[in-house]
Each structure stands twice: as C-alpha cells, then as structure tokens.
Amino acid sequence: MTDTANGDTGRLPLESQLAELDDHLEQLLKEDDPSSQFNASLFDRINYQLGPVEYPDLTARFLPKVATIIIKCAAAADSSSDWKGYPPPLINLTIKLLRPVPFTQALELCQAEYLINALNSPEPYINELAFAILEKAARSPSDASILASTPGLLEALLYRWLISPAVSVGQQGVLILGDLLDIDCPLSQPVFTDDQKECYDIRLVRRTVQGHGALWRRLFGDEALCWQVLQKLETELLPPSSTDPKVISQRSLAQDRLLRLLPRLAVLDFNSLARSAASPAPGAPPVSLLEFATLFMVDRQGDELVHLTWIDFMQKLVGALRVADTAKLSVDTLRRLVRDADDAELIDALWGMPGNMIWTPLGEEDAVRAWLREVAPRQALRVGGVESNTASMAPKVTHFRDLDFVAESFDPDTGAFLYTTFTLIEEDDEVYFGQLAIRKLKISLEEYSSALVRVPDAEIYPKLPEGDEQLAVFRDEQPLASNLYLKRPRLIDYEEYKNQNCVEVIPSLLLDEARSLEAISRHPHPGIIGYHGCRARRGFITGLMLNRYTDDLKHYIKDQSKPPLDKAAFLGALESALAHLHSLGLAHNDLNPANILISETGMPVLIDFDSCRPIGQKLLHSRGTPGWTDEGDSWDTSETRHDTFAIGKIRAWWDEQLQLSEPTP
Numbered sequence: 001m002t003d004t005a006n007g008d009t010g011r012l013p014l015e016s017q018l019a020e021l022d023d024h025l026e027q028l029l030k031e032d033d034p035s036s037q038f039n040a041s042l043f044d045r046i047n048y049q050l051g052p053v054e055y056p057d058l059t060a061r062f063l064p065k066v067a068t069i070i071i072k073c074a075a076a077a078d079s080s081s082d083w084k085g086y087p088p089p090l091i092n093l094t095i096k097l098l099r100p101v102p103f104t105q106a107l108e109l110c111q112a113e114y115l116i117n118a119l120n121s122p123e124p125y126i127n128e129l130a131f132a133i134l135e136k137a138a139r140s141p142s143d144a145s146i147l148a149s150t151p152g153l154l155e156a157l158l159y160r161w162l163i164s165p166a167v168s169v170g171q172q173g174v175l176i177l178g179d180l181l182d183i184d185c186p187l188s189q190p191v192f193t194d195d196q197k198e199c200y201d202i203r204l205v206r207r208t209v210q211g212h213g214a215l216w217r218r219l220f221g222d223e224a225l226c227w228q229v230l231q232k233l234e235t236e237l238l239p240p241s242s243t244d245p246k247v248i249s250q251r252s253l254a255q256d257r258l259l260r261l262l263p264r265l266a267v268l269d270f271n272s273l274a275r276s277a278a279s280p281a282p283g284a285p286p287v288s289l290l291e292f293a294t295l296f297m298v299d300r301q302g303d304e305l306v307h308l309t310w311i312d313f314m315q316k317l318v319g320a321l322r323v324a325d326t327a328k329l330s331v332d333t334l335r336r337l338v339r340d341a342d343d344a345e346l347i348d349a350l351w352g353m354p355g356n357m358i359w360t361p362l363g364e365e366d367a368v369r370a371w372l373r374e375v376a377p378r379q380a381l382r383v384g385g386v387e388s389n390t391a392s393m394a395p396k397v398t399h400f401r402d403l404d405f406v407a408e409s410f411d412p413d414t415g416a417f418l419y420t421t422f423t424l425i426e427e428d429d430e431v432y433f434g435q436l437a438i439r440k441l442k443i444s445l446e447e448y449s450s451a452l453v454r455v456p457d458a459e460i461y462p463k464l465p466e467g468d469e470q471l472a473v474f475r476d477e478q479p480l481a482s483n484l485y486l487k488r489p490r491l492i493d494y495e496e497y498k499n500q501n502c503v504e505v506i507p508s509l510l511l512d513e514a515r516s517l518e519a520i521s522r523h524p525h526p527g528i529i530g531y532h533g534c535r536a537r538r539g540f541i542t543g544l545m546l547n548r549y550t551d552d553l554k555h556y557i558k559d560q561s562k563p564p565l566d567k568a569a570f571l572g573a574l575e576s577a578l579a580h581l582h583s584l585g586l587a588h589n590d591l592n593p594a595n596i597l598i599s600e601t602g603m604p605v606l607i608d609f610d611s612c613r614p615i616g617q618k619l620l621h622s623r624g625t626p627g628w629t630d631e632g633d634s635w636d637t638s639e640t641r642h643d644t645f646a647i648g649k650i651r652a653w654w655d656e657q658l659q660l661s662e663p664t665p
Helices: 015-029 042-050 056-079 090-097 102-111 114-118 124-139 141-149 152-164 167-184 194-200 212-220 225-238 245-268 268-277 289-294 304-324 331-341 344-351 365-375 445-451 492-501 505-521 553-558 568-583 641-663
Strands: 407-410 416-423 433-434 484-487 531-537 539-545 596-598 604-607
Touching: 015 056, 015 304, 015 492, 042 090, 056 090, 056 102, 056 114, 090 124, 090 167, 090 484, 102 114, 102 124, 102 141, 114 124, 114 407, 124 167, 141 152, 141 167, 141 212, 152 167, 152 212, 152 245, 167 212, 167 245, 167 539, 194 304, 212 225, 212 268, 225 245, 225 289, 245 289, 245 304, 268 289, 289 304, 289 331, 304 365, 304 568, 331 344, 331 365, 331 505, 344 407, 407 553, 416 596, 433 641, 492 596, 505 531, 505 604, 553 568, 553 596, 568 604, 568 641
Parallel strands: none
Antiparallel strands: 407 416, 416 433, 484 539, 531 539, 596 604
16 A cells, blocks of 8 residues: 555555656657647546655656656647647646755746746646745745746736636735745744634744845835736726726735735734835825725725725734734824724724634733724714713723724715714623714714713613522622633614614523523533523623633634534534434524534534524514525524524535635636
8 A cells, every 4th residue: 555644655556657657758758749648547547646745756757757748838839729738637746746846946947937927827727836836935035035036927926816816826825925925024023822823814934044035125125016016907907997897806806815915914024014105096195005905905885895805804904913013013003094994894893803702812802902992992882862860970081992882873865974872881891872973083082981871781781580580690700711701782782772762672682591591501512602600790690601712613614724624523513402402492593604613623512592492482582693594484483493494504505615615627
C-alpha cells in the first residue's frame, strides 16, 4: 500500500502508471501542440492517488518535462487555430509537483512571462497554477522582494484577483496578498490570541526575520500601485455608470475582496493605509485608502448586500485594531471614519459586538466596550413616552462612552428625520431611555443627560415568581465568569411596543423563556443550552444566565476557514436534542441556523427558547423566524411539526451553502 501520508512513492501500486506517464510525457514533448495528444485519463488516475503532501522524487522526475509541455502548449495557442487549451489534469499535476519547489526556482522554471499569461487567463484553474507559485513568495522577505521587483507580475496578480468572477480566485487572492504583505512588512508583527484571530478573521504568517517593505512601497508608497489599479477599475474595467449586470456583479465582488483584505493590512501597518492618498474621482480632493473604502467605495444606500458586507468590514477593522493598536494610534482616524459614515446600522452593529460571542472573545467584553467608547462613541438608547415621575435620578452622561445604544428614526414615506432615541443601562440593570428631535451627532452631553428617564422595571423585566412557582436564581455577586452569557430582554423593541401600547410583550417573552429553560434544565441534554438560572434585581428577572459558545451554525458554515462539520452526525445530534425536547412535551417553534450554536466537539446546541411552548399551546407574540417557517401552516399553536419542517429547511440550506463554497469548475 502507498504511504501517501509521508510522501513515500517507493511502494506505490501505480509504479507502472508512473512509467506510463514517463513515456507519455516523452511523446508530448515531441508534439508541436501537446494538448492535441493528451491522455487525460492517465493524468486523472495519478492525480487522484497523490495526497496533499510533497513528493520530491516525483517533482525531480516529472516537473521539468511538465513545465516544458506547458510552455509548448502556450506557444501552440499563438500559432494553432485548432488549439484545445491547457489540459486541466496537466495543470493539477503541475501544482502538486511544485509543492517542494522554492519560489526562486519555480519562477525560473515557469518564467515570469508565462506566470503573467496564466494570471491574465480567464480560466480559474490556470490562475490557480500561478497562485501556487506566487504564494511561495510569502515564505521569506527576500522572495517577496523578488516578486515586487518582477515587472508586471504584481499588477497582474492584483487585476486577476479583483476582476475574476471565480469565488476561488477571490478567496485565494485575499489569503496570498495578505501573507505576502505580512512577510514583507518591516514593522513588528502584532500579537493575537487564537480566539481573537477567529473573531476578527486575522491570519498571521510565521516570521523569522524583518520584512523589507518592498511590496508595501510599491502598493502604498510613491508609486501607489494600489491606487492605479483601483482607478483603472473605476474608469475602465468596472465603472459605476455601467448597466451591464455582469459588470455590476463583478464590481460588488471586487469591493468585497478589498474589504476582506484591509483589516488584516491595517493591523500590520495602519499608518501606510491611512497615509496612502489619491483622488477618488476627477476634481475630488485626495482621500486615504481607508477613507475611500469606508466612505466612498461602496453604495451603502442602493445595495443592501454590499452594505452588510461593509458593516462586517468595519466590525473586523475596529475589533482587530483594538488588539493590534496598543499605542492607540488609530483612535482619531477610526472615530472620524465612524462619525463621517453617519450610519445608524453600523453603530448598532459595533455596539452589539460586546454581547455577541461571535465578535468578542470570552472575557473581553469590557475591553471591547472601552475601545468602542473611544472610537465609536455611541450615545444611549432611550425611547419616548416614558414618564419622568420616578424617584430614581438619571445618571449624568460625562462622555459618549457612557452610552450604550443610539438610533435615528425617519418618516417611512418622506424619509424626513423624526427623532433620535438612546439608552443607558446601569451596572445594576437599571435602564434609562431618552428621545430628542435632534440629529444624534448634534446632541450635546448635557442634552443627553437631561433627556434620560428611568424606565420602570415592570415595563421591560418580568416579576420574579413567588409562591408555588419557583425559578432558580443565579447568585452573581462575583464578576461574570467568561464561560457564561447574560441574555437580556429585547430592549431594541421597546420603542415600537411602547408606541403600540403593548410594552408588556417584552417582559412576558423573557419570563416564558425562563420557564421553558427551567423545565428543560431538570432534564438536561448536551444538545440544549446550559441554563444556570435567572439574574434577579429588585424582585425582577433582568436576564437569563446561559453557557457561552463562540459560533452559531449560520456563520460557521459560511466561514470557510473553519474545519468542516460532520453533517450527518451534526443533524443526527440536532434531531436527538429535538426529540428530547418533544419528550418533555415542548416544541421549539423557532429552529433556524442562527439559533443553533456549535459546541467544542462540533455538535449542535439549541438556544433561543422564547418561542418554546408546551405542545398544543397557543403561540402569541413569537412565532418563528420568517424564511424558516412553513408558509402553509398558520403557526398559531406550538407543534412538533414546526421543528420537523425546520430540520428539513436546515438540511437543504446546508447543502446549498456547501455548493456555494465549492470552487467554480
């Protein structure tokens, strides 16, 4: 048997096939156009049996011949009208044979001219051959400098990365450019924990020596190659004025790819991105690359998907710089970018990070909030309609960092500004709301303070049951442990419910979920969230204490850097958790990927039980999530069929996500 794990081909059962390959390569070398006589089946059989390791003996034996054949194929493309193209199995074998070859040797063997031609090809599998060579330059600063000094090569890489419609090319480009600029960076590498890397999508290469800065100078220095490429995209290749659907789609892809790369570059050398400036349009004043990407590049009003991508970029940028920028050199720039963006959804997303296990590593919630008060001073969240006849004195706002949430409201018909609402939550879970008919950036600290009014506990918190009904109370005199998560009421809905005179919905939802979790906790199951009791203040339930996990299924599946889950085992475990829930006489009624967390062992953990009710009981305010419910079902009562239907939807959604992540053929 073959010892493919160690790259040992001495006992390969395909020795005769390798000999056959030798003979076939000799035959192809004699042809003017090797593609016309290519034995694809032979190459496919050999490719299939070579694992993801290095084979130095096969490289020495076959690579020189294979490289010559590729060059002959390229020459035939210019001279033959019947050229059949580069055979994909030949390219796949070449990529495998190149694994042990260092960058300088690969560049000499394949020649820069042919690498540029490969990058200019519209075929993704040809691009991947060039990528397999270029990624080798990220192994040492000297190799990165050679790449930077090779005429036309860096430019070809940038253009192919941005204009290729292939998802695989875009993803590989982000990784390769990030690795190249990391190894080439002359500054000290920032320090991230594994959890921080995961939260902010930061990848760092292993450095042994200081970078030369050659790529950084070409891209962001006097030559400003990055700006040259972006301006050509804007004016020629992907103009914003184009009505061609393909151009519009590719423009969004290019923007997405740049936004995915910038946070990683910002943590390596923030000042280079902040200083590299050019005019984004004829006659416009110059702006930095960060300003261009943040304020001018994307259509946040007309493209909802691009807007969400932009918010994701800003969250990663702000989150990663909190860790990397220990000297706080980026604070003023980030604060200005957030302010000038004037985007309420961005502010909401940033301030949602501390309480979100996906965006904040365990135990770092307070550090994230402190950083946000510096770079995204938000203002509090307080709604109108609240009487101020409470004995509790409102806290004084001495800095924007004291505030928790801010939102502006606009007339749905005319788009005219209506008012700004804001909230502040004290350490003892006292909630204050305010509302002013002033744009949020024009409100002074004194005005915020004077508008804050205490919200009565009874309007947002359920009363802690007494008598026969007993709910477990979590004793939290000590600081909250890093493995625990406090789920609060949905304060974001307070204003809407208050205006509709049904604010009692908020506490009732929290109490119903507490009751469900209390019942489930008496019969625990590994696939259902661990519940540690209610958090109680002043006789009210102010939150539910739950186990903390990092990822939910929705984000995990879409993140291709994550190790794959065992789909069959995962869905089997999910069905087991639901069967356990049903055996207790309960149905979840709101099953969707966002309500399924991932345990340390890669298994499902059900959360969000505010729709959970005894089977057959009437469903009131919470009736599942749109898109994950059966439109033909009234969804009026709690039923096990709701969960069964959602399992099928999740299974189909998972298959769809796997198809989307597959490389374009």
